[in-house]
Structures are given as C-alpha cells and as structure tokens.
Amino acid sequence: MKISAPKGTRDILPAEVARWRHAEQVFAQVCALHGYEEIRIPTFEATELFQRGVGDTTDIVQKEMYTFEDKGGRSMTLRPEGTAGVVRSYIENGMGSLPSPVRLFYNITAFRYENVQKGRYREFHQLGAEAFGSNGPLVDAELIGMLALYFERMGIQDAKLRVNSIGCPVCRAKYNQLLQAYFEPHIQGMCEDCRGRIGRNPLRILDCKVERDHALAADAPRLLDHLCADCQTHFDGLLRALVAQGTEYTIDNGIVRGLDYYTRTVFEFVSASFQSLGGTICGGGRYDGLVEEIGGAPTPGVGFAMGLERLLLELEARDIVLPDTPPMDLYLAPMGDMAATYAASLVARLRRAGVRAETDLCGRSLKAQLKFAGKRGVRFAAVIGDSELSTGQVKLRRMRDGTEESVSLSELETDATARMAAFGD
Numbered sequence: 001m002k003i004s005a006p007k008g009t010r011d012i013l014p015a016e017v018a019r020w021r022h023a024e025q026v027f028a029q030v031c032a033l034h035g036y037e038e039i040r041i042p043t044f045e046a047t048e049l050f051q052r053g054v055g056d057t058t059d060i061v062q063k064e065m066y067t068f069e070d071k072g073g074r075s076m077t078l079r080p081e082g083t084a085g086v087v088r089s090y091i092e093n094g095m096g097s098l099p100s101p102v103r104l105f106y107n108i109t110a111f112r113y114e115n116v117q118k119g120r121y122r123e124f125h126q127l128g129a130e131a132f133g134s135n136g137p138l139v140d141a142e143l144i145g146m147l148a149l150y151f152e153r154m155g156i157q158d159a160k161l162r163v164n165s166i167g168c169p170v171c172r173a174k175y176n177q178l179l180q181a182y183f184e185p186h187i188q189g190m191c192e193d194c195r196g197r198i199g200r201n202p203l204r205i206l207d208c209k210v211e212r213d214h215a216l217a218a219d220a221p222r223l224l225d226h227l228c229a230d231c232q233t234h235f236d237g238l239l240r241a242l243v244a245q246g247t248e249y250t251i252d253n254g255i256v257r258g259l260d261y262y263t264r265t266v267f268e269f270v271s272a273s274f275q276s277l278g279g280t281i282c283g284g285g286r287y288d289g290l291v292e293e294i295g296g297a298p299t300p301g302v303g304f305a306m307g308l309e310r311l312l313l314e315l316e317a318r319d320i321v322l323p324d325t326p327p328m329d330l331y332l333a334p335m336g337d338m339a340a341t342y343a344a345s346l347v348a349r350l351r352r353a354g355v356r357a358e359t360d361l362c363g364r365s366l367k368a369q370l371k372f373a374g375k376r377g378v379r380f381a382a383v384i385g386d387s388e389l390s391t392g393q394v395k396l397r398r399m400r401d402g403t404e405e406s407v408s409l410s411e412l413e414t415d416a417t418a419r420m421a422a423f424g425d
C-alpha cells in the first residue's frame, strides 16, 4: 500500500527551502537588532501546560490538540503554539533573575487538528517572540515595531497593523456583563460555539468567524470605551510610542484574546490575500497573568506568533520574489581512471575553497556527464582527460552558451571563483 504524508502536513521540497531559510534568517536578524535571543523548546510537553497556558475554554484545547499517553502513562501533547512552552522554560530556568525585560524569539513547528485548507494545516511553522518582566507599554511598542521592520525587510511595505486593548480582569469583568446583555436577545440565531461562549467567555464572540455572528459583533459595545484608568493610560502610552517610532496602525475593536490572563495590548498583522481566514498572518498581545498561571512569580509578558506558511503565501500573492537555491558552480567531467582520481581530489580542494563543485559519481560516459551537468543547471563545466593532465590546461565551458576559455589547472585550483566571475554567467 502506498503511504502518503498525513493530511494537513506538507513536505518542504529542496526547491522551496531557500525561501523558507531566507524568511527565517531575516527574522533572526531583525530579532537580534532588537536584543531578542533565540530559544529552542521541546516539541511535546505535559498536556496540563497547554490546558493552563492556552486555556481550557479555547478551541485549541477543546478541539485541536494532538494528545497522547506515553509509555509511562503520562498525558503528553504536541505543542499547538510556542508561548506556553517558552513560559514554562522561563520559570524552570530561573530567567526571572535575569535583567528584564528578558526577550526571546523562536522558530517552531506547531500541531493542531484543524479543518485543512489553504493557509491552515495540521503541522505548521511559527516565528514568534516573547518579552518578560516589563509592564510596558514601551516593550509592547518595541515588539510591534520589530514585526513592522520584519515585514519591511521581507518586502511588505504596507502591512496592516491593528491594535486594541482588552483591559485587565477588573474592567473586563464589567464589560463582559455588557456584552452578555448585548448578545442575549440574539443568541438563538448564533452559532453553536457562540452559544457556549456567551456564558463562559463572551469576549470571544467578537472573534467568531461565522458571518452572521461577525456582523452582529460589529455593533457590540467597545471595550475601549470601558477601560479602567490604568488600562487607558497603558493604551494611550502604546499609541504614543507607536507614533514616536513611526509604526502605522489602526484601532480594531474586533481583536480579542479571550482568556483571563491576557491583558491590555492585543494586535494583529492582517494580510491582503487571506480574507477567507480572517486575514491574520500574525497575532500577539500582553499576558500579564500567564507566568503566574503556569506556576511562576507574577511577571508581566507580551509576545506574538506568526504563521510562516501564511507569510510565504502572502509574499507569493504579492509577487515578491525570494532567493532560490543557487546552482552548482562547476562540474568536473573526468575521462578515464587517472583523470577521475585527479578530479576527485580537485573537487575536494575546490569545495574547501568555497566553490560549489561536483564530479561524476556514477561512472557515466562523457556525453552522459555533460547532459547531467546541463540538467543540474551547473554554471561551468571542465572536461579533464589524459591530455589535460599532461598539459595542465583545461577548457572552462560556460554552460549557458557553450563558450569556452582555456584555464590552467593550477589557476582553477587557487582562483576558480574569480576566474568564473570574470568569465560571467
């Protein structure tokens, strides 16, 4: 029987890897510019971490987790996101004693049992960052500015940033009552999820993707009109800091993180090409109660996560060209045993000098070798036979048009890169 990749997983083939690497490397560079350091966390964790750290009432915990019992009878879960694991690590490794804010970034795979569609997979990749130990709002603004610079460096000059504040548990509790009262008369016509949310967590209704509920949410009371004084000051400070650093934004009441330990700042970067998925490439916010929830000392935090697949789809939709894997520089085509031995040693020296070089590994005829080099898209080829060995001269052939130049073997060995550059592609 043929075995296929599991539904919702994808192979990233060699032709695509250069684009992925580019996106990842630019992210690491931009994070480094802002003082964020990379952290790597486990792929699976105790299930309880996500129940507490993502929240029992979320779709992720209720419907989407890959949970299994290990051979020791412990319940484990493949990480559905990165923040909970990073918070666990922050606590477990005593990072609270480091100078704050402690700023970390990550590049992970994540796993969710989802309805698979374009931009929505069961194994996907997230680039994310977290900052612990500062109440902000300057740290929030810095984090958001870092994202804006990342989009810019990836060629997206007009990324749409939406910000909101969801207040603190105190002002939100009062607001939740207003929301319940607003939605109550309509509840019969709302989706099943929202009928559950209204009692547990009415804020999440604002985030519902069902058209009808979404329309209803547009006229709901705004939490921004009901913030307590401290939360208002925080939000005003954030907006001032964003203006000061030149980050453009719009305020969007519909952005929520519906858990008690999420507080104040929430934000999203929205794509032009994903309206069907709600348009989100990246979401983040402040979670001042989370570290405590997971068992650490009360510590404020703020972070975001971005879906790498969605980012790449967005770049594609905008016709933004990313680097391709470069072709091999030089193919050495030996004829005969002596030449093969020589080519094997030359190719090793060339590689040591930084030339992407290869030679025959399959005992092919000269004709078949040149055909192979052509298919590989190699930039240059050189045939090495007995006469080349005795004269010490080879013909360097530019594969694009077949033009040849005579080069000495010793020059090729010491100076292949410059020689090929002078010859041109």
Ligand code: ATP
Residues within 6 Å of the ligand: 081, 112, 114, 119, 120, 121, 122, 123, 124, 125, 126, 277, 278, 280, 281, 282, 283, 284, 305, 306, 307, 308, 309, 310
């Ligand atoms: P959505 O509302 O689209 O389901 P989410 O709120 O569940 O997203 P987060 O948990 O905030 O998403 O994750 C951050 C980012 O990770 C998202 O903005 C998105 O780009 C990406 N992401 C989330 N789930 C998936 C998935 N199943 N496949 C691909 N990317 C995903």
Ligand code: MG
Residues within 6 Å of the ligand: none
């Ligand atoms: Mg989701």
